[in-house]
Structures are given as structure tokens and as C-alpha cells.
Amino acid sequence: MFKINYSNIMQDIIGKNGLIANDFNNIDDGKIYKIILNRQYPELAFLDLPEQNTSEIKEIGKIARQFDNFLLLGIGGSALGPRSILESLSPFHNLHKKPKVFIYDNVDPMTLKAILEIIDLKKTFINVISKSGSTAETAVSFMILWQRLKDLGLSHDKHMVITTDPQKGNLRKIVSDYNLKSLPIHPDVVGRYSVLSPVGLLTAEVIGIDSDDLLRGAKEIGQRCKIARLWDNPAIFISSALYLLQVLRNRDITVMLPYSDRLKSFSEWFCQLWAESLGKQGRGLMPYPSVGTTDQHSQLQAWIEGLEKYVVIFISVDDYKADFEIPHIFNNIDGMSYLSGHSLSELIKTEQEATEIALSKKGKPSININIPRIDAYYLGQLFHFFSITTAMTGFLYDVNPFDQPGVEEGKDLTYGMMGKKGYEAKREEFLNYRKNKDKYII
């Protein structure tokens, strides 16, 4: 299991910005525990994902691996999880492995054009992902690709798998009308909590990762997060710490800072989970995606000397499974020779710790999550741990961590302009706003 060191959020280490043990008495851990135990929200179904049977996913994975390209159509939770699995576990994948993986998670015509210029659809397997089956962006790219396959005389059944609700929705209807391959997303598992469902696991299988390894890791940490008492349950503890650092110390922003290029998209996965789950009722914590050492040369200045808003979550890695010795050269140059004889992994680990200390010395709170190595097992742990922690943080704020009511208005306005029935008034509203938008500086 990974380790969590919380020294640098405590007052005896970082001074007045920190917490004292008694602060945690404000937290009703029993209440959180009961919400989980009683499955007070049906969406807590994601907790059972580690127990799922993966044989169907493996079967489709095997088919997909026979193609040269794997094209995923999905947005939000349907893309961020798969991308994180791809980039964490198979870096530079498309430059030396097959099938090449493309994740189209936008409606940017330039990107689609570029992808279609590179891949041959005859040799491409497409995974369409939308729980509801009504996500406009995914529907559109699906429709365009459907037509392309048809124009090329390619069978939809052979070239496509639809990952969607097992019973409901447009995509499920199409699966049944056209007798297509499909994978189910449990009706109660919402997008941003779905990485360990077929949504993420199929991509894992496609790139040659055993999806059961992800689930084994998730299962282990899941067990550990079933304990009632805050000081024994790492998820209740971390969610409480971040909650308290905001309500008592005004720390609004959670920076996710793994010291590994591979985990950059894990940061982005976390940011969706955190922002959509907690940004509600004019409150909540806000995320910031990051990566070390790189962001020491980009964001660190603001964390140290900017607004007193940040809490940094470091992810440190014990074994990078690769290393380089720094050679004994340029002995006549002081600014270089001191590095000789050290190794690259020694340097990245030292910089991680040095950054933690530098923050600590200035009284800035941080938490360290230490993973032994980056593999499917520990990535599964991280996914599941932060999913549980995010839900619990929502419960502490008394918000529903599974909905996203704020995004509906934009969708409705788009429906209006695209001519969806019943949204005629939204179209009027859209056009009126456009008229009033007349202030230009250049």
C-alpha cells in the first residue's frame, strides 16, 4: 500500500497555517462512515468496481489488439481516466507500440482531421463511451465515424464497441438495433467515478495491461477505507484535513503534484473529479493540475509567495525502474561538477523533498503520498483512493458529490442553437445575449 505522511499540515511543523490534532474533533467521522455503509447515495456503487468480473472486457480487448489503431470517442470522465491509464502505464505509446491509441475528447474539427489523416479506418477499432448516450460531443463524433465506416463498406459490428448504460439511452438503443458489441457501465456509476469500470479498463487491456492488476490495487485501498474512525481511515483523514484547511485556514486550492511525467494526466483526471464534485453552492475546494520537477519552474513561485490559498499533495515515487548516472565531466566548472556521481533518480527525489521542505519552512501546508512504483497496481490504488476521498469531502461540505447541475445551462443553450425540440426559447435567449455583446477594446 502507498504511504501518507501528513507532518506538513500540522502546526508543530509549519506553524499557524497548520492544524492541531484537536481540530479533527470537529469532524463527525461516524456520519461519513454511515453514509458510505448505508450507501446513502446510489452513486456510491463505484465502491464495488474492484469486485467486477473483467472477462468480457478482456475479450473485447483481445479483439481490439488485433487492429493497428484504437480510437476512443468520449469526453470528461469517459476520456480522462483512459488517458491517465494510457500515459501512466505506456508513455510515448504511439511511437513504438500497437495498436496506436487516439482519444478524441472534443469537437475540434482540426483534431479529428489530423487523426483521420494518420489512421486507416480499415485497421481501426473504435470505442464510443457515454454513460447516458446523450452527450452531444460524443454523439457527433460517433455519427461522423459511423458514416465514414459505412462509406468505406466496413462493418460497424467488427470495428466498434459501445460502452454505455446496460439498459437505457440512445447508444444502448443503437447497440440493440444494429446488434453491436457493447460493454456496460453500471447505471449508478457516474462518469468521473468510472475509471475502474469498462470505461478505463478496456483501454488498459488494449495497451497490454491486465485490468485485474488495477482492480487488485483498488481493492486493497478500498478495504483500508472501510474503517469508521478518522485516524484509522486514510480517506476520511485526508478529506477532513483538506476540508479543515479550507474552513479554518482559507486554503481553497488543492494542487495535485506527482513527481513523474507519467502521472501528469493523472493530475488532470483528479482535477475533473475534484472540481465537478466539490464546486457547488458557492463553496468547495478547487484543484490545480501539476507535475514535478517541471512546475518548480512554473507554479512554485506562486505557491510559496503568492496568495495564501494552496495545499499541495505531493506524490513521490520510490523506484523509478530506470536510472542514469551523472557522468564525471566538466570538472573545471563548479556549477556542474557537484552533480557528477549522483544519479537522475537521486536528483528528482531530492528535489521533491527539497520542495516540500521549502514550502514547509514558509508555513505552506502539504501532504506526501509515497508510492513504491508506478504500475497498474498502484495506479489502481490512487484512482480508488481519490474517488473515495472526493466523495467523502463532498459529504463534509454537505453537497452531492455525484451531480453537476451547473453545466446544464450551457447545454440547453447549445440545444437551442442546434435546433433540438423543446429548446426554442433558449435559442431566443442565446441570440439576445449575442446582440448585447458589443463592447470591443480592439
Next chain:
Amino acid sequence: MFKINYSNIMQDIIGKNGLIANDFNNIDDGKIYKIILNRQYPELAFLDLPEQNTSEIKEIGKIARQFDNFLLLGIGGSALGPRSILESLSPFHNLHKKPKVFIYDNVDPMTLKAILEIIDLKKTFINVISKSGSTAETAVSFMILWQRLKDLGLSHDKHMVITTDPQKGNLRKIVSDYNLKSLPIHPDVVGRYSVLSPVGLLTAEVIGIDSDDLLRGAKEIGQRCKIARLWDNPAIFISSALYLLQVLRNRDITVMLPYSDRLKSFSEWFCQLWAESLGKQGRGLMPYPSVGTTDQHSQLQAWIEGLEKYVVIFISVDDYKADFEIPHIFNNIDGMSYLSGHSLSELIKTEQEATEIALSKKGKPSININIPRIDAYYLGQLFHFFSITTAMTGFLYDVNPFDQPGVEEGKDLTYGMMGKKGYEAKREEFLNYRKNKDKYII
């Protein structure tokens, strides 16, 4: 020139969170103008970059283009600018173009291992970038690659160009000791303002972009930002608006939201510029990197219903230079058929505007920057405009937008542990901190 619409920061459109025209009377635009005019900071030298002669860069670019791979070693400003040029102007570059471009901007041993497994150093041209020549991360990767070339019997002069200060620093000394190819970074142009110097322009040439096109765009917007009066100078106006939205309305976070996958790394380039320049003295504005439509399914919820902290800068695109019609299929499915006959570019543009309106209806401020298309000319405009705007925003906060004192402590602690002379006390301090870090939750 691009257009800037500021309707959605004004009270008559968004209500009480907005500004009124009189608020801008608080700004001493004459003072800002004079700082620029008198070059009160030597680092304002970046303003002259559009006038530079690019012949030397073009010459090196021509040499680099004869190789199969181009490996850039640099971190922070030395990497974010080049990456933004690469990804904005040549998406999926490495899958269909040569030379393949690799930007190693970390000391992650896994990444270096992966790169060296993919590229053949015999067919690789290396660009080492560090203004000071003393950046530890870059020094280390430079030393490792230097030794590799030597072991393979490859000439450093043939396979390498060093981009650094024209006179000073370790790298300049090595250039002169070993008679290497080099490109100069003006001594007064600091890293994060250097994208339009040889730092970024060489990468442009390597991928087949005429660097003069970037400079022409920059020059045009540079001229426009030389006017004294706030209402006529878009850079003074935007920096003032963002400053006022923070000091009068508590809007701390500037979201950079281009509606184009290609500009995702432009967002990240902006975030370094903004964070390092403004995060000082316990104040300043904070950035958030984003991309549309994707982040409508990730961050939008928090901007609409989370903390009242955000100002969103939209970058909208007029002509995507690619399009797809949404076919007339699935006529029996209401949730899809309404999309038929529209185009992908119509959808992305409608979603951009709908998101702006949705924010506006909830009283959330945003600014729209509209570019005709994504090419070198307009990318040059964006780079130069935000560089100027960032510097000016620093002047409004009365902070030096060109230094980054907050990051020194972490560097010193790393020097201590790596055994650099004169940092022995830092080593002690590091080890003492480590001892006190003993609180584990798991």
C-alpha cells in the same frame, strides 16, 4: 489583429460581480506607460524581440531538419514556449513528420529512458536551452547526453546547439571551450518571456514554420500596445480589468480557456508566465490551464457554482481550416437527429458562445479573445500580447514581474544535498527536516 470583447466583465451585462467604466479611473495608465517607455526594468528587452534578425536561427534550423530527431533539453520557460509552438502549429507531429521532436523538461529517469529507447542518437540533433547555464535539471540532462554522444563517437559540434546567454555562464564557457554551435538569448530577456527569442524560434524552424511569421504577428500587436491611454491600449486595458476584478471583486483566478486542442499547451505556457510573474508578496492573480469544449465536462461546474474566484479568458477561433458535416442518420432518435446537418465547427463555436452566456447569466465575468485562425502569425500575437499584459499587471500590483525569489530556497536545499560547495548548512537543515517528518496515517 485579434479582437477582444469585454462585455462580460461589465456590470450592465453580468450584474454586481462586474465592473463599471468608472472603476478604470482608479488605474494610473500614464504610470504604466512610462515604465514601458523608459524601460524602467531592463528585462523589458523582450519588447524588442519582434525586431530580431532570424538568419542565424534559420541556418541552425536547416541543419536540424536534416536529422530524424530533435531533442530539446530545457525546463520552465525554455520548454513551455517551444512545446506550445510545436503543439499549436504541428499537432500529432511525431506521428507523421520529421524530425520527430522530443522535449525533455524534467529529471524523470523513466522519461529519459523511454526517449533514448525510441531515438537513435546518431540521427538526433540536440538543443540545450538555459539562459543562465546553471539550471540543475538542464545541466544534468546535458551532461548525460554529452557523455552518450562521446561514447558513441559522435561529434558534439555536429549534434548539438546550445541556446544561452551570449557572454556569461557555464554553457557559454563550454560553447567556447569546445567550439560548439550556439544561439544567443539576450542577457535581459528572462526565461518565461523568451518564447519569441531563439528559445522558441528554433523549434519553429525545425518543424517547418517560418519564425518570421511569429514575429510579424508579435510586431503588429506590439505596436498596438504602445499607446498611453487605457481605453486605446488592449494590454493596459486587460491587465487593469483583471487587476480590478481582483482588488474590487475578489476574483483571484485567471482561467485560460482556448477552444482548440492545439492551444492546450499555450494555456500551460500562459500559466507559468502568470504564476511566476504575479505570485508575490502574498498577493497576485493565479492561473488555471484549460481547454474547451473538453473542460465544460471537467471544470465548468466549479466556475459556475463553486467559489466566486474565477475570471475566464476565452480564446475563440473563427476558421478552424477543417470541418465535418454531421450526417443525417439515426433519424428515429430524438437525442441525435437534431444534430444532423450541422457541422463540427458550428458545434464547437456554438458551445463556446453558450458557455460564455451561461457564465454571464450567473454573473461570472469572462473576456473573449477572438482569433481568425491558428497559425504562426496569430500565435505570435498571443504570445507577445500576454507577455506585455503580464508585465503590466505586475506593475499594477507593484511587484517585479521578472524575478522569482520564492523558488531559491528549494534550489539551495537541493544544492546542499547534492554536495555543492558553500551549501553545507542547507544539507544539515534538509536532514533535520527529514527527521521531524514522522506523522504517517498509513
